[in-house]
Amino acid sequence: MKQLRVGMIGYGFMGRAHSNAFRKVGNFFDLDREIVMKAACARNADKVKAFAAQWGYQSVETDWRRLIAREDIDLIDICAPNDVHLEIAAAAAKAGKMILCEKPLARDGKEGARMVAAIEKAGVPNMVWYNYRRIPAVTLAKQLIDQGKLGRIFHYRAKFLQDWTISPDLPQGGQGLWRLDAKVAGSGVTGDLLAHCIDTAVWLNGSMDEVNAMTETFVKERKHNLTGKVEKVGIDDACAFLARFKNGSLATFESTRYARGHKALYTFEINGEHASIAWDLHDLHRLAWFDHRDEGRLRGWRSIHVTDGDHPYMDKWWVPGLAIGYEHSFVHQVADFLDGVSKGKPASPTFRDALETQYVCDAVLKSAKTNRWEKVAPVA
Numbered sequence: 001m002k003q004l005r006v007g008m009i010g011y012g013f014m015g016r017a018h019s020n021a022f023r024k025v026g027n028f029f030d031l032d033r034e035i036v037m038k039a040a041c042a043r044n045a046d047k048v049k050a051f052a053a054q055w056g057y058q059s060v061e062t063d064w065r066r067l068i069a070r071e072d073i074d075l076i077d078i079c080a081p082n083d084v085h086l087e088i089a090a091a092a093a094k095a096g097k098m099i100l101c102e103k104p105l106a107r108d109g110k111e112g113a114r115m116v117a118a119i120e121k122a123g124v125p126n127m128v129w130y131n132y133r134r135i136p137a138v139t140l141a142k143q144l145i146d147q148g149k150l151g152r153i154f155h156y157r158a159k160f161l162q163d164w165t166i167s168p169d170l171p172q173g174g175q176g177l178w179r180l181d182a183k184v185a186g187s188g189v190t191g192d193l194l195a196h197c198i199d200t201a202v203w204l205n206g207s208m209d210e211v212n213a214m215t216e217t218f219v220k221e222r223k224h225n226l227t228g229k230v231e232k233v234g235i236d237d238a239c240a241f242l243a244r245f246k247n248g249s250l251a252t253f254e255s256t257r258y259a260r261g262h263k264a265l266y267t268f269e270i271n272g273e274h275a276s277i278a279w280d281l282h283d284l285h286r287l288a289w290f291d292h293r294d295e296g297r298l299r300g301w302r303s304i305h306v307t308d309g310d311h312p313y314m315d316k317w318w319v320p321g322l323a324i325g326y327e328h329s330f331v332h333q334v335a336d337f338l339d340g341v342s343k344g345k346p347a348s349p350t351f352r353d354a355l356e357t358q359y360v361c362d363a364v365l366k367s368a369k370t371n372r373w374e375k376v377a378p379v380a
């Protein structure tokens with residue numbers, strides 16, 4: 001069997017989620033390649049060695065440039081913060097590697113467009129880890145919409161709520177906390193959390209035409225973890241926006257890290273002419289479904305337990321009725337990526353697909369500044 005030799009950059013939250021997926025995928029999916037966890041890369045030698053030993057990587061690097069230069073690596077997986085996505089992806093594309101990149105694609109649309117140009121010039125297989133598309137209940141929602149079961153869509157409503165940055169004593173910068181540093185993250189909840197909501201929305205409901213947003217930074221200054229200085233906070237702590245989709249539907253999106261009591265409340269609801277769908281990350285294996293065509297006396301919201309053999313991906317796991325979780329979305333994404341590579345039909349979202357989300361984020365942040373409706377730039 002042909003090998004796919006993985007070089008992973010970053011051993012944080014996503015480094016673990018992806019390593020778990022690379023290790024498991026071959027046990028559950030029929031692949032035409034053997035995944036070899038060839039090298040893990042991060043700047044701290046001791047930590048990356050410990051990570052490699054724990055997850056089964058054969059070797060380590062402390063400089064991503066050396067990792068990319070290696071001939072025994074076929075695929076570069078970017079699990080580092082947003083400020084290095086462009087540089088790493090451009091170098092990996094030049095070296096002819098396949099590239100998987102964490103979301104958001106980049107800090108903004110300009111960087112994202114450069115990444116798309118680089119990978120398309122090199123012609124290398126690529127994908128961005130918007131993993132929520134591959135939670136079976138969300139994939140089922142996509143199937144139902146594509147089959148026309150909702151009819152015309154009127155409304156799309158999404159939220160992503162957290163509460164972990166409320167304390168003004170929380171520093172910005174460094175592992176995990178780079179999300180609060182605008183220079184590294186690009187933006188706050190817009191690029192970090194709403195990007196997920198936007199990717200799912202565009203996938204399920206098509207492109208957005210225009211947006212009208214407001215943002216707020218509740219804590220204006222924080223100590224920087226790396227410099228030790230108290231610095232101005234440049235990210236959006238909260239963002240809410242209205243959107244018009246090209247299909248005529250209206251939408252509301254909201255995200256914050258100041259919603260006390262919520263840890264990762266990603267929800268969406270879609271209202272169509274015949275039916276509505278709702279999903280909640282905290283109950284991720286269920287899809288709520290209301291169908292107006294049901295007999296009147298029995299009409300009501302159903303809660304579909306998306307664990308049966310004919311539900312997306314579920315025939316690959318246990319027996320009907322047994323649930324899977326968050327980490328499996330990453331396993332599905334690797335399986336789909338490899339299937340796409342072997343069939344020559346790229347799995348979505350490609351870098352180009354993810355650029356659309358980046359342009360929506362740009363329009364949202366621009367609108368928050370101009371206080372006006374802003375058009376979403378088309379992906380050229």
Ligand SMILES: NC(=O)c1ccc[n+]([C@@H]2O[C@H](COP(=O)([O-])OP(=O)(O)OC[C@H]3O[C@@H](n4cnc5c(N)ncnc54)[C@H](O)[C@@H]3O)[C@@H](O)[C@H]2O)c1
Pocket residue numbers: 009010011012013014015041042043044064078079080081082084102103104129130131174175176177178192
């Ligand atoms: N798909 C999702 O749901 C999801 C969830 C969380 C994070 N993310 C994305 O994944 C990426 C990483 O986020 P995270 O939560 O894993 O962050 P993290 O802080 O937990 O880990 C980041 C890792 O990158 C390494 N790193 C930083 N700069 C580097 C460099 N120059 N060279 C090599 N390694 C470097 C760090 O050492 C660390 O191991 C971000 O782009 C983030 O937006 C996506």
